[in-house]
Amino acid sequence: MTIDVISFDLDGTLVDTAAEIALAVNRTLENFGLAARPAAEIEQLIGAGAHALMRRLLAGIDAAAMLDEGKVLACFDQHYADTAGTLAEPYTGCAEMLRSLLGDGVRLACVTNKEQRHAVRVLEVNGLSGYFELLIGGDTLPCKKPDASVLRHVLTEFGSTPGQAAHVGDSETDVAAARNAGVAAWAVPWGYNAGRPVAEAAPDRLFQSMSEITRLVRTLRAAPALLP
Incomplete structure (x- = not known):
């Protein structure tokens, strides 16, 4: 896969x-x-x-x-x-990574525990909203991350399966959300996570740059046995 x-x-x-x-x-x-x-x-x-x-x-x-x-x-x-959106700054390589993934045929969702109205503003102001087919905020569904139903909702909306999906986040909550839904748990180290290294949550992959995400997706398409 x-x-x-x-x-x-x-x-x-x-x-x-x-x-x-x-x-x-x-x-x-x-x-x-x-x-x-x-x-x-x-x-x-x-x-x-x-x-x-x-x-x-x-x-x-x-x-x-x-x-x-x-x-x-x-x-x-x-x-x-x-x-909201006035002081936010995308991390280096963010837009380029999203653009590359879309170009490779990957379908993208933004899944945040931030209230949806605030998430919409942050994405729009930073020119990122157009990359996502689906946005789920913390008040969009009855539950929020790390509840399994949140990422399973993404799979249902996209008609996909856990083995074809990954979730990328900066926190233990994100890793747990991925695990609970059965999707690949990918993480980045530059976020918050209550001040603790996200590596402590043991994600399947820990990326040091946005471009590494794109490269891995392309590698997996060429050799899918390398999952997770």
């Missing part, structure tokens, strides 16, 4: 969004009279969606215990609607 379908995580995999997320978080904290948090601390919470990030951050701030969580999350949504 060959790899005909690849799903990509967004934050920390295709695009560096840490700065704009941190900006929205700290604007929210300021609105509620709380001190700003270091960007590095916020970056380590990226991966499960913006609301999960805010909940985890607030849980570690004693002064936040009396706040109305719903109001805090609504405030964050307003701020991130303003900052």
